[in-house]
Amino acid sequence: SQQGEEDPQALSIQEGENATMNCSYKTSINNLQWYRQNSGRGLVHLILIRSNEREKHSGRLRVTLDTSKKSSSLLITASRAADTASYFCGYPPLGTGTYKYIFGTGTRLKVLA
Amino acid sequence: DTGVSQDPRHKITKRGQNVTFRCDPISEHNRLYWYRQTLGQGPEFLTYFQNEAQLEKSRLLSDRFSAERPKGSFSTLEIQRTEQGDSAMYLCASSPDRVSTDTQYFGPGTRLTVL
Numbered sequence: 001s002q003q004g005e006e007d008p009q010a011l012s013i014q015e016g017e018n019a020t021m022n023c024s025y026k027t028s029i030n031n032l033q034w035y036r037q038n039s040g041r042g043l044v045h046l047i048l049i050r051s052n053e054r055e056k057h058s059g060r061l062r063v064t065l066d067t068s069k070k071s072s073s074l075l076i077t078a079s080r081a082a083d084t085a086s087y088f089c090g091y092p093p094l095g096t097g098t099y100k101y102i103f104g105t106g107t108r109l110k111v112l113a
Numbered sequence: 114d115t116g117v118s119q120d121p122r123h124k125i126t127k128r129g130q131n132v133t134f135r136c137d138p139i140s141e142h143n144r145l146y147w148y149r150q151t152l153g154q155g156p157e158f159l160t161y162f163q164n165e166a167q168l169e170k171s172r173l174l175s176d177r178f179s180a181e182r183p184k185g186s187f188s189t190l191e192i193q194r195t196e197q198g199d200s201a202m203y204l205c206a207s208s209p210d211r212v213s214t215d216t217q218y219f220g221p222g223t224r225l226t227v228l
Contacts, residue, residue, distance in 0.1 A: 004155075031215050042117075042204055043156070043219040088155050092215065099144060099208070100169060101217060103155030 004089055004104035012110045019076045021107040023089030026070065032091040034063060034074050037106070043088065046074075081113045115139055117220035119205050125226045126195055133191045134223045138207030145188050146217060147180055148204040149173065156204055162188060163210070195227045 004025040013019050025032070031050045035043040049056045049065045049072065056063045062075040076083055086108045090101040118137045126132050138145050143164050148156035159178070161169045164185035174180075177195075182188040192199055202224050206217040 033216060035219070040202075040222075040224065042119075042221040043206075045216055045218060048216055090155075090217075100146065100158040100161055100171075101148075101156075103148075103157070105153075106155050 004091070004102060006087070006089060006104040006107040008107060009105065010108045010110070012112065013079055015079060015081055015111055015113050017079055019079050019083070019109055019111070021074050021087055021109070023072045023074070023104050024070060025072070025089070025091055025102070025104075027091075027093040027102070028095060029067070029091045030094050032065060032072050032089055033101070034061075034072075035088045035090060037086045037088065039085075043090075046087075076109075079109075079111045081111050083109060084111045085109060117205055117207055117218055119203075119220040119223050121223055122221060123224045123226075125228065127228050128197060129194055131191065131193045132195060132225065133189055134203055134205075134225075136188045136190070136205030136207075136220060138187070138205070139209075139218055141209065142207035142218075143185070143210035144208045144217075145182055146206040146208075147188070147190050148206065150202040150204055150222070151200075159190075159203075192225075195225075197227050200225055200227045 007022045033048045034046040060077045065072045086106045088106045090103045120135045145162040147159040150156045162182040177193045180190045202222045204222045206219045208217045
């Protein structure tokens with residue numbers, strides 16, 4: 001299976017703390033994206049990082065990419081209750097001629113007020 | 114709002130019935146995707162359109178599933194003779210046909226429950 005994996009599967013933190021979640025993928029990629037999904041809703045795009053980038057920031061989000069380890073991490077700083085959601089990494093496998101995304105299993109984040 | 118829209122948002126049906134879902138992509142997005150998501154899992158790719166051409170289908174898309182995008186704009190996903198295992202969230206996404214932009218933008222999904 002080409003499916004990636006997020007780690008941890010679930011994370012519970014207090015408001016104001018930082019949350020770090022990791023994504024492992026199995027194929028070569030040219031970009032990787034992080035999405036947020038609130039319960040019962042669609043996926044909301046958060047940030048894209050390309051294979052020639054090592055780190056990217058967007059507001060309270062920081063994403064890193066290590067292509068040698070086939071891993072990426074998403075850091076949410078100063079978390080808020082509204083950050084409670086599931087977070088997924090998604091990527092198109094390189095060299096397959098496909099535009100489909102492979103998604104990981106997700107990290108369920110709960111931020112306690 | 115010019116985001117991806119899906120209709121209906123929820124569908125409850127009895128086993129054996131046919132259902133059809135609709136997806137309206139962001140205007141001028143040439144690529145359209147369907148994914149299926151079961152509880153506690155990430156989305157799984159079903160099929161993909163470039164304009165009106167269906168270019169890729171997952172093996173998850175059994176003979177009971179059919180998708181169309183007749184005019185290269187909206188798309189429909191039909192499931193015939195539904196089974197309880199079809200219960201899932203069906204997500205549609207679209208993306209522009211530009212080399213430098215790869216982001217897929219998702220709709221709110223259609224939650225299907227087969228009784």
